[in-house]
Every structure is written in C-alpha cells, then in structure tokens.
Amino acid sequence: MIILGAFSIFGVPNPVLSAVPLIVIVCITAFKDALEDSRRTATDLEVNNQVTHVLKGIDNPNFSGEQISLWRRFKKLNSKLLFTLIRRIKGEADVDPLAEDKVHPRQSIDSFDFRRSMQIEANRDTLTNESTASLADPFADSNEVTADKFALKMKPFTAPPSSPVGFSGTPAFKKDYWKNIHVGDIIKLKNNDQIPVDVVILASSDSDAACYVETKNLDGETNLKVKQSMKCSSASIKSVSDLGRCKFWLDSEGPKANLYSYQGKLNYYANGDERGEVCNEAVTINNMLLRGCSLRNTKWVVGLVVFTGDDTKIMLNAGITPSKKSRISRELNFSVILNFILLFILCFISGLVNGIYYGRDNTSREYYEFGTIAGSAVANGIVSFFVAVIL
Numbered sequence: 001m002i003i004l005g006a007f008s009i010f011g012v013p014n015p016v017l018s019a020v021p022l023i024v025i026v027c028i029t030a031f032k033d034a035l036e037d038s039r040r041t042a043t044d045l046e047v048n049n050q051v052t053h054v055l056k057g058i059d060n061p062n063f064s065g066e067q068i069s070l071w072r073r074f075k076k077l078n079s080k081l082l083f084t085l086i087r088r089i090k091g092e093a094d095v096d097p098l099a100e101d102k103v104h105p106r107q108s109i110d111s112f113d114f115r116r117s118m119q120i121e122a123n124r125d126t127l128t129n130e131s132t133a134s135l136a137d138p139f140a141d142s143n144e145v146t147a148d149k150f151a152l153k154m155k156p157f158t159a160p161p162s163s164p165v166g167f168s169g170t171p172a173f174k175k176d177y178w179k180n181i182h183v184g185d186i187i188k189l190k191n192n193d194q195i196p197v198d199v200v201i202l203a204s205s206d207s208d209a210a211c212y213v214e215t216k217n218l219d220g221e222t223n224l225k226v227k228q229s230m231k232c233s234s235a236s237i238k239s240v241s242d243l244g245r246c247k248f249w250l251d252s253e254g255p256k257a258n259l260y261s262y263q264g265k266l267n268y269y270a271n272g273d274e275r276g277e278v279c280n281e282a283v284t285i286n287n288m289l290l291r292g293c294s295l296r297n298t299k300w301v302v303g304l305v306v307f308t309g310d311d312t313k314i315m316l317n318a319g320i321t322p323s324k325k326s327r328i329s330r331e332l333n334f335s336v337i338l339n340f341i342l343l344f345i346l347c348f349i350s351g352l353v354n355g356i357y358y359g360r361d362n363t364s365r366e367y368y369e370f371g372t373i374a375g376s377a378v379a380n381g382i383v384s385f386f387v388a389v390i391l
Contacts, residue, residue: 045079048179051097052196055186055243057171062184098175155279157236159245159272171244185305186243195293198312199303200250200266200283201229202237209234211301217292218259218314224296227289230266232281237302246272250283255307257316262288264306290314347388355381 087093173188178196181187187199195213204211209231212224236242248268256262264283270276289295289303291312309315357363359377 048177049097050178050196051175052178052193053173053188054176054181055171056174058244060182060184063182154232155270155277157233157246157268158242171240173240181305181308183305183308187303187305189295189301189303191295191299193295195289195291195295197291197305198307199289199305201227201287201289201301201303202233203302204229204234205299211298212296213289213293214296215293218290228286230281230283230287232266232268232279247274250304250306252306255311255316257313259290259313259317261285347385350388351381351385354384
C-alpha cells in the first residue's frame with residue numbers, strides 16, 4: 001500500500017508521511033534481529049575459537065586442504081578487525097590464544113599416572129598364586145578377578161625406538177582452534193577439558209587405560225562414566241615420538257544419532273611395519289569420547305578424531321531450533337489473515353461494481369463527473385480496487 005501511494009493516480013496526498021510508521025517498525029525489527037544475530041555469532045565464535053592440542057608434523061590423509069573463497073576471507077578479515085577494535089576500545093590486551101608456553105616442551109605426552117587400582121593388585125596376587133591354586137583345587141570357585149590374558153596376545157602397536165621403521169619428522173602437540181580440527185587428526189585432552197569432537201581413545205594417563213567423563217550435556221547425568229582406551233595402543237603410546245612409529249587406520253560406521261551405540265574397527269600394522277601383519281581391534285561406544293562431554297579425574301587422553309561439526313552425535317541429536325512464538329502471537333497472525341481475506345473480498349467487490357457501473361451509459365453520473373480517471377471501464381475498476389485497498 002505504501003508503494004501504491006507513491007503514484008498520483010491513487011490520490012494519496014502525502015505518500016512519504018504515510019510510509020513513516022512502516023519505516024519505524026521495520027527499523028526497530030531489523031535492529032532487534034541484528035542484535036540477536038550478533039550475540040549468536042559471538043557465542044559461535046567463542047565456541048569455535050576454543051583451544052585444544054592437535055598433533056602436528058604428521059600428514060593427515062583425510063584432509064588435503066581447505067579452499068576459502070575471497071568473499072569468506074573478506075568477511076573473516078572484517079570480523080577480526082571489528083573484534084580487535086572492540087578490544088582496543090575496552091582497553092583489553094591482545095592475547096594470542098595459540099601462543100606456546102615458554103617452558104621447554106616435554107618429550108612425554110604428560111606425567112603418567114602410576115596409580116595401581118585394587119583390581120590390578122588383585123590381578124597381580126592372582127597371577128602369583130594361580131599355579132598353586134590350580135594344583136590344589138582345579139575345580140574350585142573363585143570370586144577374584146582374573147588377569148586380562150587378551151592383552152598378552154596383542155601385537156606391538158608401535159615400532160621399537162631403535163627400529164628404522166617410523167616417521168622421519170618430529171611430531172609435536174601444538175595449540176589450535178576447535179574449528180581447525182579435521183577427521184583423522186590426533187588430539188590431546190587434559191583434565192577438565194571439554195571434548196570438541198567425537199574421538200576414539202588411543203591412550204590415557206591412567207595405568208589401567210581408563211578415563212572418566214561427565215556427560216551431563218548429553219544425557220543430563222552428573223555421575224562420572226568410565227571409558228576405556230584401545231587395548232592395542234594404550235600400553236604402547238607413552239610419548240609423542242611413539243605416535244610417529246605406528247601406522248593405523250579406522251574403519252568407521254557413518255554418522256548416527258544414537259548416543260549409546262558405535263561400531264568400528266581399528267586396523268594397524270604390527271610393530272609399525274607396513275610389510276608386517278595387519279592386526280585389528282573392535283571399537284565400541286565405550287572407547288569413544290563424545291563432543292559435549294568433559295574429561296574428569298584424568299590427567300590426559302590422546303584420541304583419534306572420528307566425527308566433527310554437524311556429524312557429531314550431539315549435533316545430530318540437536319535437531320532444528322524451534323521457533324518461539326507466544327499464544328497471543330499465533331492468534332494475532334490468524335486474525336490478520338482473516339482480516340486480509342475479508343479486505344480483499346470487499347475491495348474486489350468494490351472494484352467490480354465500479355467497473356460495471358462505469359461501463360453503463362445514460363446514467364446520472366454523466367451529469368456530475370467530467371470523464372473517468374482511467375481510459376476504460378475495466379481500467380477504472382482495477383484502479384478502484386487498489387484505491388479501496390489503500391483506504
């Protein structure tokens with residue numbers, strides 16, 4: 001109606017003044033939406049720019065590089081300049097979150113936890129007295145936990161330090177943003193860190209290859225859950241250099257929303273030699289850390305990235321954000337639609353009657369009007385319809 005009022009044929013005396021209420025409403029709505037979008041963007045940037053430790057120095061065959069368009073680079077540059085300006089105005093110092101610590105880097109992944117659980121101590125006593133007990137009563141029932149004999153049958157995951165087999169570079173964990181993590185990367189998580197992606201646990205600081213996670217962001221439970229690292233790699237990976245002396249790959253299922261199920265297979269070359277035997281171990285949900293969880297009571301965990309971004313289980317369960325509308329807003333929308341339909345019918349009838357009336361001859365109208373606004377009866381009916389809409 002505001003646009004129609006700009007044409008003089010419809011007889012609107014001041015079109016600009018009629019457009020003021022609409023302009024004010026549109027500006028207020030645009031400002032509100034821009035404020036909400038800016039807050040949402042700031043939250044996304046805060047999450048995506050969190051820092052974790054990613055293994056560098058070893059090529060990832062699953063990632064060949066990222067093609068960034070000029071328009072996206074331009075937007076990133078503007079965002080960077082804008083946030084830099086805001087920090088300058090607030091007087092905040094520019095701190096590089098990726099700056100490495102000045103302390104000399106350690107060769108080990110981190111301090112290894114030599115805690116011995118009650119179960120391991122019981123296993124040691126069981127192994128010591130196993131032959132004596134079997135000879136005394138081979139059919140006796142025992143409630144003691146037996147040792148894990150499966151671990152003794154596992155082939156070595158890494159090559160010996162003196163072996164020429166392995167990666168010739170110098171791998172090291174370096175800080176990087178969450179948004180730069182890709183499938184196939186190896187990351188290190190520390191105590192109380194949030195899990196940025198879905199990862200398969202390769203090793204942990206705990207001596208029994210376990211770690212503890214808090215899953216309240218996934219299922220609402222606050223009690224800690226125990227996750228186990230892969231048996232084939234947990235005893236072999238104790239330093240960063242060990243990751244350069246092994247060769248492995250993961251056969252994984254596709255992204256699924258089920259939080260309690262996962263099927264995969266970790267394949268590796270025995271002794272890290274591609275000419276050697278290919279071994280494998282099944283991967284289940286108990287060997288995975290899901291995005292949204294938090295690491296607890298564990299000094300460090302090294303894991304292989306399986307799913308990132310929208311493919312993670314927490315994102316697959318998030319769904320589409322529902323639209324928040326009040327009951328009065330929904331009822332008002334329905335009333336507006338009914339009013340529009342009624343207005344359209346009234347205006348259409350008015351235009352139709354006006355066009356038919358102006359098509360007749362020998363009427364009293366000819367003595368009081370000097371011609372019509374439009375050139376014909378049909379055009380006059382159409383003009384009358386839009387005039388009625390404006391009114």
